[in-house]
Amino acid sequence: MNTPGRLALVAGSGDLVPQAIAAARDAGWEIRVLALHPRADLDSEAPFQIKVSRPDQVLREIRRFKATHVCAVGGMHMSDRERETFAEFAGDKGSAAKGDSKLSQLGATLLKMLGLPFIGVHEIVSDLLAPQGQIGAIPAEDELLRTAEFAFSAARRAGALDLGQALVAAGARIIATEDIGGTDELLARCRAFRERGLIGDGRGHLVLAKTSKPGQPLHVDLPAIGKNTVALAQMVGIEAIVVETGRTLLIGREELIAAADAAGIALIGVAAQDD
Amino acid sequence: MNTPGRLALVAGSGDLVPQAIAAARDAGWEIRVLALHPRADLDSEAPFQIKVSRPDQVLREIRRFKATHVCAVGGMHMSDRERETFAEFAGDKGSAAKGDSKLSQLGATLLKMLGLPFIGVHEIVSDLLAPQGQIGAIPAEDELLRTAEFAFSAARRAGALDLGQALVAAGARIIATEDIGGTDELLARCRAFRERGLIGDGRGHLVLAKTSKPGQPLHVDLPAIGKNTVALAQMVGIEAIVVETGRTLLIGREELIAAADAAGIALIGVAAQDD
Incomplete structure (x- = not known):
């Protein structure tokens, strides 16, 4: 500090x-x-x-x-x-x-x-960074956790393109990556895919992953999620939000976690393995 | 054959x-x-x-x-x-x-x-694959060609995620990659970014790149462009469309090339270097 x-x-x-x-x-x-x-x-x-x-x-x-x-x-x-x-x-x-x-x-x-x-x-804002492991009250079962890890790793690889920090996966399938429109637009797009019947009807879980980009300066533009992210994710049918431990800002931490708990969405912190 | x-x-x-x-x-x-x-x-x-x-x-x-x-x-x-x-x-x-x-x-x-x-x-449909180099009547000057090569290489890296085959770049900046919505939706998204003033006002050229994904089976789902792609690209302000030599289908070849020429869009075939 x-x-x-x-x-x-x-x-x-x-x-x-x-x-x-x-x-x-x-x-x-x-x-x-x-x-x-x-x-x-x-x-x-x-x-x-x-x-x-x-x-x-x-x-x-x-x-x-x-x-x-x-x-x-x-x-x-x-x-x-x-x-x-x-x-x-x-x-x-x-x-x-x-x-x-x-x-x-x-x-x-x-x-x-x-x-x-x-x-x-x-x-400046202490206590704002995502910890490791389960963050809210909702646990992630084994299969959901595997999808979360797949999504997280794919998000890091997509981030290497200096494009976006977020990505949505359904099981072993990458649905869409964030682009210059940002995370909210990514989720709106996935919601439209769901309404068209293209995603979300399988056994594979829907997961939102958010990470820093490999090599990005960490004093600016840290990935962040807030209760608004949770609300949009819920409309897509997302079951887990996985974020980077120590490098993702939890905006309005208590409200965010309460919203995720209420939505039945698991919040998971994962450490990047590729640094 | x-x-x-x-x-x-x-x-x-x-x-x-x-x-x-x-x-x-x-x-x-x-x-x-x-x-x-x-x-x-x-x-x-x-x-x-x-x-x-x-x-x-x-x-x-x-x-x-x-x-x-x-x-x-x-x-x-x-x-x-x-x-x-x-x-x-x-x-x-x-x-x-x-x-x-x-x-x-x-x-x-x-x-x-x-x-x-x-x-x-x-x-089956002969003469349909993109050749190497300048395809239509519009040449690509040095700087546009550099952007095209950057976009092409980035599209290959994005394709390695098994996500989409297309990508839009503005100069040295990746704007968006295709996702499960397809190329037309990618271009519609970029058009919205342009209308919001986020892209296209700089000296950096806008380029659409389309390639096969590294390792994808080439007997199905070859990347393809047609005159519709050109019409949508024109609305985004795209100056060049770069495709993979020998692995991209030119749908309605003559009409496609005529449309690109009329729109002042350079059509360029580039070979993948990473196979």
Whole structure:
């Protein structure tokens, strides 16, 4: 855990953002919010509105605030042009747009030049990372556990493409992987497959796996699940959600676990074996 | 090219099916159509309607017709239960649903037991496979070609998951991979990303890559593109479609190439390097 200082918090989308702000303030951090996307629930923070086309302004604001640490929280959605502008500014030679992991590495490089450390949201909001094994009240029987392990390993392999962090499997069959649309859209797609009768009528269990990408910087964009993930998963007929031990954020931990228990969904923490 | 005999043709969805039937008949084959999905345009064939839950009936019909060869053409959409039933019937020990490549291997095993060869649709419909290099009238400049090669290689790696055969990249960034919904749905998804401003505004080119999966049996489910693929790709803003040389079916070759030329989309054949 870091000693509280002055935190420049780059805010994306999702429920984790207000939670992280509150927790960091409780822990004694001075906070300046820099918002990547406009969001009404942060109005009271009077956030600095980031223009991705002007990374220089963002750096100036971070300096002006005299930040001692920088942290990025929540979903980040950037267009190809925004990615290219950012990559160029960070001194990347290639002119093409980059995937999220590559972009995070560039961001870390940029802050290093400023002499500022990037810290992970899990270093601010304690008790947020998924533990090993059964997390909620619902146990996973042997066969469900085997499917969960298959899905988890497949998600790591898909993550190596720097595409997405989540994947849905039915038994030994991979149904779909997350893409730039994110996990909620992945689950909406699987729900449509179910409604069309393509998945979920077999003996093979449906499982959602969520992991970090091999080699991704862990101070940004950690995989995260919340009670909203559980609600969408339930509509797909998913029986277990498997996440990476120590590297997945459980957003609103108690509510999340209560929702999974109520839905009869097993929550499982698994360690990545391929590091 | 096989000597024409008696062909049991398992018909899935898509434009390739009537084309393959006509071409096979022109080449002198006697044909019995077995339809996986009902489709009105095959009514004149009075197809045998496959119940995936009764593979025994399908085999009986193939025997009754005294087929000398079996061929599968078009898109196959099966539910988890159908996959499990089929896998069990083919003697597969595992009880969980299987991906398409695994299922194809099981199908080939089954026919081998009957003493019947599975043949590929490209052995019936000649001149259908993608050649090497520039296919249409639109050349690919250096940078577009680099993106195409990146996308192609990424599609092969994604295919190793036995998920889908297609992938869209924007510059050095993977946007989305095909899943059990198929290529048309992949392109519809990318169109939505474009409308939301997430892709296509950068200097990086948008490319659709389509390849076979590493290790997939090549007598079934060869990747295919047609003029419909081109129309959907154009709506996404795709500048090049890269396909696997010798292993991708060009459906309605002349119309397809004319459509790509009219849309200003480069068609490129690339050989897989990882076999």
